Amino acid sequence: MxxxxxxxxxxxxxxxxxxxxxxxxxxxxxxxxxxxxxxxxxxxxxxxxxxxxxxxxxxxxxxxxxxxxxxxxxxxxxTRDIKERNTNSALVFALGGLSALVLVLMFAAPIYSENIKALYPMHESIGNAQDVGIVLFTKYLVPFEVAAVMLLVAMIAGIILAGKKMDQSLTEDLSADDEILTTKDAK
Amino acid sequence: MIGLEHYLIVSAILFSIGLVGVLRRRNLLMLFFATEVMLNAVNIAFAAISHYYNDLTGQMFAFFIIAIAASEVAVGLGILIVLYKKYGSLDLDDLASMKG
The missing domain is CATH 1.20.120.1200 (NADH-ubiquinone/plastoquinone oxidoreductase chain 6, subunit NuoJ)
Incomplete structure (x- = not known):
């Protein structure tokens, strides 16, 4: 209920x-x-x-x-509202709905074939976290390590991409910089 | 009683919302949000199938999807910052430099 x-x-x-x-x-x-x-x-x-x-x-x-x-x-x-040029949104809606329907049918078809057996069945006696831990560190150990390396690569990429020229201002108008400079000069 | 079909239908609705977002958005940051919606919809489907078939494989896939989403966001936001520095906007129409 x-x-x-x-x-x-x-x-x-x-x-x-x-x-x-x-x-x-x-x-x-x-x-x-x-x-x-x-x-x-x-x-x-x-x-x-x-x-x-x-x-x-x-x-x-x-x-x-x-x-x-x-x-x-x-x-x-x-804070600024995003102006977007949306062309032909009815077509986009129809295409989105249609391709989602096709995807759902595609993935739902094998599920109802009744041939699925549990590969790693859950145990009711132990908790979900322990169950997940046992399967993750025995059967899925290699994908787990590969995911760890992938996260490390992503971290390095993020630092390198975002960290370049951090001292420069990102905004187009330089009036904000001038304002900061004048307040600094006033002090 | 709630069955597997209910969860799969909710997941399909959320996935199509994300797909519509990917198709109609012109701002790159909003495009990233729509991708997150799609990844979350798939995670619901995996967790539901894992529960109703009494199998842990679905949850494992959901964990790896979360890891992939995290690294996608890290790299993607770095690229977004570089693009914003270069072009001053995140609009896809402004960024289209190849005329084909």
Missing amino acids: YETIAFYLFSALTIGLFLITVMSKNVLYAMTSLAAGMVLISGFFFILGADFLGVVQLIVYVGAIMALYSFAMMFFDA
């Missing part, structure tokens, strides 16, 4: 928030609704019994990725 209520509440809120993310003209609104939608998606994971996945979703998505986005937004002008 509670599961049903939670499912419908979470799904309605998530769909609404992600619609705001996709449709909004303001970067701040889009980012805030994206963060809220990700929190609600971790709620889905908790309903489904994937406790560890839900916690990772909260820490990595809501914590790390949204913090990274908000840091990056300090470089861009976030």
